[in-house]
Amino acid sequence: MPKDNYEPYVFPDLTRLFAPRTVAVIGASEKEHSIGNHAMRNIVQHSAFAGTVYPVNPKQAEVMGLRCYPDVASLPEAVDVIVVVVPAPAVRAAVEQAGEKGCGFAVILTSGFSEADDWGRAEEAALVEISQRTGIRIYGPNCPGLVNLNLPLGLTFSPAFKDDITPGPIGLATQGGGLGRNMIQHNVRGIGFGLWSSSGNECDLQVADFVHHMAQDPEIKVIGCLIEGFKDGARFAAACQEAARKGKPVVGLKVGRSAYGARAAQSHTASITGSAEVNSTVFRQMGVVEVDDLDELVDVAMLFTRKMPEGTEKIAVFASSGGAASLCADNVGIAGLELAEFTPETAKRLADALPPYAGMSNPIDTTSISISHPDAYREALAACADDANVGLVLAPLPMDYGTYSVVNAGSLKAVQDAASVPIVPIWMSERQGGGYAKLAEAGLPPFRSLRNMRKAVRRWIDYGLWRAARDTGWQPGIIATGSQGDPDPTRTLSEVEGKRALAAAGVPATAPEIATTAEDAVRIAQAMGTVAMKIVSAQITHKSDIGGVKLGVTGDGAAAAFAEIMANARAAVPSATLDGVLIEPMAPAGGLEAFVGILRDPVFGQVMTFGLGGIYVEMFADVTRRMLPVTRPMAEEMIGELKSAKLLTGYRGQPKRDVAALADLIVKVSDYAMATPGLVEMDINPVWTGTEGQGVMALDAVIVVEE
Amino acid sequence: MPKDNYEPYVFPDLTRLFAPRTVAVIGASEKEHSIGNHAMRNIVQHSAFAGTVYPVNPKQAEVMGLRCYPDVASLPEAVDVIVVVVPAPAVRAAVEQAGEKGCGFAVILTSGFSEADDWGRAEEAALVEISQRTGIRIYGPNCPGLVNLNLPLGLTFSPAFKDDITPGPIGLATQGGGLGRNMIQHNVRGIGFGLWSSSGNECDLQVADFVHHMAQDPEIKVIGCLIEGFKDGARFAAACQEAARKGKPVVGLKVGRSAYGARAAQSHTASITGSAEVNSTVFRQMGVVEVDDLDELVDVAMLFTRKMPEGTEKIAVFASSGGAASLCADNVGIAGLELAEFTPETAKRLADALPPYAGMSNPIDTTSISISHPDAYREALAACADDANVGLVLAPLPMDYGTYSVVNAGSLKAVQDAASVPIVPIWMSERQGGGYAKLAEAGLPPFRSLRNMRKAVRRWIDYGLWRAARDTGWQPGIIATGSQGDPDPTRTLSEVEGKRALAAAGVPATAPEIATTAEDAVRIAQAMGTVAMKIVSAQITHKSDIGGVKLGVTGDGAAAAFAEIMANARAAVPSATLDGVLIEPMAPAGGLEAFVGILRDPVFGQVMTFGLGGIYVEMFADVTRRMLPVTRPMAEEMIGELKSAKLLTGYRGQPKRDVAALADLIVKVSDYAMATPGLVEMDINPVWTGTEGQGVMALDAVIVVEE
Known part of the structure; x- marks a missing residue:
């Protein structure tokens, strides 16, 4: 490459x-x-x-x-x-x-x-x-x-x-100060930020540099980033790669997910906000955990400091309110997480500890014995935490019950001290009573809502899965920066030029030729078989509308088609310069249409978009993206990520499509783009996709380059 | 009907x-x-x-x-x-x-x-x-x-x-106690719940009765419901209609959106949890604002108590941190809400009040003058609140800044006292400082996160739009209860029976006939034109696989087709009883395929599902639902709600489909279902949908009734 x-x-x-x-x-x-x-x-x-x-x-x-x-x-x-x-x-x-x-x-x-x-x-x-x-x-x-609260x-x-001034294992990199201070003030939950950079205009050092530094700092376990705009997106991606290499998750919130936010952030920080879709693509690709709000950033970071996920953890829900047990279990299900099945030993311990009317399968509802028999509550919690099938215990606490809550918080702390899996309290009440303070003091920073818990645990598990997948050899690759800022004047390659460029790069594409006479047309058509013919003129864009296109032409028929196309064009746009008629082989009927596009993102450089054409993109936005370069395994991932992927793998008895050839094409397009630094954008649409073994073919391609 | x-x-x-x-x-x-x-x-x-x-x-x-x-x-x-x-x-x-x-x-x-x-x-x-x-x-x-905190x-x-004990304008109906107490404890934000029912097993009175009562109580402005399971779904819907008639929004959270939650809630309350999709359908249809968590329920209810929405409100964002201004504006954009354009008068007042380096377009960033010049901060806020284009002012406060925050909270209160639009603070810090307490005391209950703000304001606006649409004459109709609980033994109508039943109900359907001899077949085919023919036998289900189907048969050809189908069937399943060959007209080529289904939900009775067939349902879940009866305007709404609706209204130069006939069919199917109390389920799939004027036709129908 x-x-x-x-x-x-x-x-x-x-x-x-x-x-x-x-x-x-x-x-x-x-x-x-x-x-x-x-x-x-x-x-x-x-x-x-x-x-x-x-x-x-x-x-x-x-x-x-x-x-x-x-x-x-x-x-x-x-x-x-x-x-x-x-x-x-x-x-x-x-x-x-x-x-x-x-x-x-x-x-x-x-x-x-x-x-x-x-x-x-x-x-x-x-x-x-x-x-x-x-x-x-x-x-x-x-x-x-900047502050170093671990010194302090x-x-x-x-x-x-x-x-x-609360020391802690979270590093935080922001640009402005106000929102960073907001996160720091989550220290009332007992969670501390060891380092916080808040680097304003970033004329030299930038968020990426601080992320990289935090990745090296042995006291920092997880890195939070609030980004209003990037100075250098590729540098950020490289810093995140370094954090991943050090086994430290990066949790990110990017301002500018809407036009209002992008505009406001740009005027606040004078940075480039870029496209929200591309930003999310890059975050996902680099393993950066993207969150939706500041409290979610803190929640996710906090969970990583409790334990690094394997991605396979199953959940126990431990509550003393039936409603809280149900709603917490519901949130576990909504997030697609799995409740653990208790072992027979755990079931016995629970039965011994709890009254018969308690909920003893997962979710556990101890009922009011949390108040009347705190020892039984503690023993039941320990049974959950000790269960070999449990990877995380959620303890929703729906209300502030004064001193009773303090006692229960103490039980959580006591059980956690002896347990190897994290016990995660959710202090759901807006009233931050003594129980809340006790949890904070005990190093069990509470979540504040079931929704936030659900989102954080899902992201925690997903990071574990990402890391596991990454450990099996997947590499995000090196980042192509491309040019940034306003592009130079551009030129669009002609269809013939474009397809020749693709073919030269190994991308299967039709090989059109231009006929300037009817005899030419017949000769070319005879060599190609069944062909499509269309007028070539810089002045005529909507070729079909003026009768400038003929499909399914064969052999001698090309002469009449040539004459008709030229006549139609002359009649429709008398002033046009007609360069001839383009002739190319027709793809076999029944192919599925895909598309591959490349754009040069102002922040992250060359980015590929892939999907099936027409309806799937326009109505369902069913596309997937990657920063270049796209490797073969990444291309397969992209194909598999489409909601409409089944159309490629054989939907309702339809034949399987040539996914291998499609993946090859994606990689070749990526290689071509990487080798073409002046590429501003390209759009191969449609990519005709045959059945297994039939291959694929770029039927149309718009390629725009710097002049 | x-x-x-x-x-x-x-x-x-x-x-x-x-x-x-x-x-x-x-x-x-x-x-x-x-x-x-x-x-x-x-x-x-x-x-x-x-x-x-x-x-x-x-x-x-x-x-x-x-x-x-x-x-x-x-x-x-x-x-x-x-x-x-x-x-x-x-x-x-x-x-x-x-x-x-x-x-x-x-x-x-x-x-x-x-x-x-x-x-x-x-x-x-x-x-x-x-x-x-x-x-x-x-x-x-x-x-x-139960508690009546308005007495108390x-x-x-x-x-x-x-x-x-905080009185207030929100009524709350729950089943269990713990989660209700959680919401009541939001009173620390200065928001009170006047009535709270928490009705346990509901052997007689149930949530629906309390909603209905709260709709009558003049001190209650908005009703919150937390539902673990329904005793009588239709009764709940009727109570919500009553609340809508009284102009009181109902805000609902339903446990059981996942299988885990449904199972847990069922064992907690011994109620029917029902299908989450149907529940959401009913909520939307009745104007019940569905939320995702308890704090969101309180947030939305709280906003309704501030002001009833018109649905047209535009937003001003007023902050003294550039980051908070940007992130708040971003959330406004993410929610699809609109920032107001300030009038020239407002622009002048802002320019007079704020320093030149402040952000003076919407979102406003006063910068640190909130600390150095509290009077200027107050005047700028008043300018926003007075602007004729502004329907709601959001004031994000990212951090607890001690006494400065208290002073700013006082300014919010002073400006609100003179303003007609709600000024809504977002106290984003986890630290509930003096400023938080001041807001609560001032009757300006703060949101706690930008995400929650965004979701609440979106729902508030949407309710305004729903109410406006409802005011224009739309009626949700009366609810068909159907039978509940386990259905009686059922019977599936034969294709001929089913289609005759539909045709009798005015639903366009092919009118098949059964030929028992080759002569029959020719006579029937000659009368119908181009026909489809298929074997009729209770013992043969996969008709195509055994050569039991012939398409595109005309006139005399029916004799050979009949003989071939019978021979194939006999050869394939020698023991089968062959009842003859079904013959029906073929639909013209090129129709679009839709489907209409009815199921009897255990909670809400008959519910219709509508969508386009195949890929759109299976890969994109692109369907829409309604409780019956479906009126003509509702049918049009359903068609318009599909993500793939453009396929019906003319996508990429394709012809427009006969949407009017499709809407008629939907209404007729609804009428048929309502008139058939023993209907357990029906699935008309496909509904052939022609171009404008061509009409629609039920090509296949499975109808299951109680025996």
């Missing part, structure tokens, strides 16, 4: 950004409520930072008891990180001095750059130039900074930093 | 159940923590009950300072309600005495009836007999009771009653 447009990704080492030994605060201030004061306080007072802090401010001799330096150049050493909070016009000089001095990173909190105006865009470009020239890496600008250290001006 | 199997519903007057003047507690007790003590306390101490309370207990002279009676018979008057908490074996006598005395209602909290064992089932049947004989209506047994009065043993 062609290698020209591949680009290996080299990710920066961010160890000293997240765990610096020395930090300078440019714009440090004693002034209460100033940004420079907040930033200093967060490092000096609210962090447990053992390194050296240098305040920089030409107007002050000392800040918070530390000697203050007039500028970066006069610092006694090249610090790991400068945190920049001076006004925008003063930022460039500070970063330039830091770069020249050999500092590692500039965390620029200041706003007023590319998100604001032309001056800001130019200034940001100058920062990038400094970074490239001196090697200093830039975080921001226009951001609240906050390189941020946020006054909320001190209230949300 | 036939009327025989219609049944008008007469609903009981439950005024004195929810607002009794006199209550007796059967099993009242002084004993701390006993059920009888809780029940007494809830009425005497925790309610504001101005009526008379009679404790009944033969072992005590006085309970809580009130004179105690030895039994119901000795009470000085016929009370409105007896609350029964004595053990199951003592329940029947108390209810019998109450019935004979002329008491109105028995609220039976005691368990151990049909949910437990055969004795309990028999005892429950005896209670029903007492109710029918004496007129006393029974609530329960096996339930936590709690006829319940729940120790949680006293902690959840």
Whole structure:
């Protein structure tokens, strides 16, 4: 396969950004409520930072008891990180001095750059130039900074930093600050985020770099991403591959699933939001778990920290309300998850522990013995958790029952301490009572709704399956970046050119020829057998409408067909230049029509869309997509993913189609696209698909390339 | 249309159940923590009950300072309600005495009836007999009771009653108690449930009766239902019609959307859970807003209490975080809702109030002026709320920002006080800070996630549209109950019988005749034109496989065809009784195939399924359903609802199909089914559907009736 447009990704080492030994605060201030004061306080007072802090401010001799330096150049050493909070016009000089001095990173909190105006865009470009020239890496600008809550250290001006210091195994990469803070505040559930980057304009370092870093950090088990727009989609995909290699799930929420969201996110972050369908395709392909809202992101991440899934886990539902048991089991079923069958030993333990009127098959309804006999409740829960068939225990708690809830939460904790499978509480009440607090404290962060539980467990299982499949050898491949931004002027290949290009690339396609005389036409038709004939003219697009197409022509008949087509064309569009009549063999009757398209996504480069034609696409949107390159196993997956796949494999006694040839064609098209960097888009439609052994054939192809 | 199997519903007057003047507690007790003590306390101490309370207990002279009676018979008057908490074996006598005395209602909290064992089932049947004989209506047994929080009065043993007394405009009907309590506890958001029934085994009164009552109660604006299983589906539908007539939305969650849930709910409530598809059909048809989880039920109900929708409302998004603005706008778009365009006046007010770097088109991002300039934040919000194009303002609040959040919540309240459109906060943080409490207190119950907001607003708008459409004259019609439970032994009509029955009912169907000789065959074929011929034998099912079918036969050719079919049949199944050869006209080529089915749902009676045949059903499940009767406008709706509807209305230059004739056929099939109470199921497949003017024709029909 062609290698020209591949680009290996080299990710920066961010160890000293997240765990610096020395930090300078440019714009440090004693002034209460100033940004420079907040930033200093967060490092000096609210962090447990053992390194050296240098305040920089030409107007002050000392800040918070530390000697203050007039500028970066006069610092006694090249610090790991400068945190920049001076006004925008003063930022460039500070970063330039830091770069020249050999500092590692500039965390620029200041706003007023590319998100604001032309001056800001130019200034940001100058920062990038400094970074490239001196090697200093830039975080921001226009951001609240970053936090390492596992130290803890906050390189941020946020006054909320001190209230949300909970260490933990989740890494979080966002762009804006508000929604990240929202997720961090799920720490009331007892779940902590060890690292949080919130990288604003991302003129240099971007979400992909933080994902890659978190993949290396041994304290981080799972990575959450909230993405408003991508700077470099392929870089993100490569970072996700790295996380997968390290066995760390990435959970993603992408803003811009609707036109409103895409527009708003673009104006907020000045990033490319791209197509939601392509984004979802890439997420799925790279094993990124896509979620629907912020709480779902936290829920899924939280579940991964409890245990990494095998994908084969069966569920036990353990409740003390019949309604909660039913509704929880219902949600298990809705998600397509499986309830475990208890072993005879478990059944006996349950029968011994619970009263006869309790629900003892799965789901379990202990009834009110959770209140009257907490020991029996605990023993029954332990029986569930010990069952060899159970991979996850769900414990829905529908209401806040005051101290009774606290006792039950304690039972969950006690049983979990001795159990190897995760016991997952669902605190369903909006009232966060003492039981909720007890669960949080016990390291059993509760889900908050059955719907969220269902979605999270489904995604957890699916990740296990994805990982298992990946372990068997599937590789997502290297990413073709293609060109980004506005394409150059384009040209559409003629039908003859296009089909010759496909044929040269090994894609089965009809081989048309152009007849300019009736004699030509007869000669060509005689060689081809039964043919289709159509007028060739740049000025005539709707060929059928003007009588410019004849189908099923054979041999001598081509002469009359040629004359008729030319006459019809001349009559319909007298001014048109007629280049002749295209003649090509007709495909055998009874083929099924498929299509293969390639587009160049502005974020993720070349992406293939495949499906069956007509109704299936237009009414049922029955298509499947992949980033290129598409390998043979991927092509087979794509074919199998169609809802209408049965039409290919033999529906209602219809013959099986030539799926092998179709898969070959998909791979060849992928190869062709990868080898054609100037390809803007192509659409092979229809692909005639014969029965087994008959092969496939591109009957029409529109190929658009950069000029 | 036939009327025989219609049944008008007469609903009981439950005024004195929810607002009794006199209550007796059967099993009242002084004993701390006993059920009888809780029940007494809830009425005497925790309610504001101005009526008379009679404790009944033969072992005590006085309970809580009130004179105690030895039994119901000795009470000085016929009370409105007896609350029964004595053990199951003592329940029947108390209810019998109450019935004979002329008491109105028995609220039976005691368990151990049909949910437990055969004795309990028999005892429950005896209670029903007492109710029918004496007129006393029974609530329960096996339930936590009912509460009227608008008084407040709690006829319940729940120790949680006293902690959840928030009056409000939502009525709630559940069966079990735990999940109902879950919803009641959303009162921490500042939203109250005025009435809550939780009716357990429902041996007499059932959810439908409570919905009907809540539809009459002037203090109730919206009704929530959580249904584990139906006792009488048609009664429920009729109650929902009544709520719609009163302009009150019903919001429903049905357990049993999966096999696990259906099985669990059935064992929990001993009700019929029915088919999830049919349930959703009925909900949609009756305007019941179906939700996916308990919090969604509360969210949707809450939004209805804010304002009844027109269905045309456009949305403003007002945030002080760029990310929240984007993600909220994204959710608006995902839900297919519309962002409002601001008027020039609003644009000017926003420009005057906000800094130039704020996001001033919709969605609004005030930036941090929400903290630095709360007055400007308030003025900008007022500008949004005053805009004539805005029907709803969404205010996402992504994080708990301590006192700043409290100030912003105060601004929301101040602007809402002067505004006519609802201002809807989304408190997205899991941390329920002071701002959350302030919103709750201000009567602005917050949503808790953007996803839930999106779903609730979509359902709110959809209800407005449903109501508007309903106002234009559409009527859901009367419900055909059909038989319930196990059907009697059944019989399948022969093809000739079936088609004659359809034709007699005005359903266009081929009119087959049976030829027993070659001469017959020729005579029949000559009269019909081009015909299809097939063997008729009870012993031969796969007719084509044995050469028992001939298509496209004309005139004299029928003689040879007859001989060949008979010979083939004889050769293939020598022992078969051959009744002759069925001959019927062939439908013209090129028709589209549709199908119409009727099934008798155990909960909702006769339900029609309609769709296009083959692939569309099997791969894409592209069908639509209605409870019978289907009127002509409903039939047109059904046709239009198919994803593949375009195939009927002219896809890609294909001719338009005879939609009018298809709609007529649907109505005639509905009429036929309604007139055939013994109909167990029917499947007309295919319905040949010609081009406009060509009509339609039932080509095959399987009709199963009770013997």
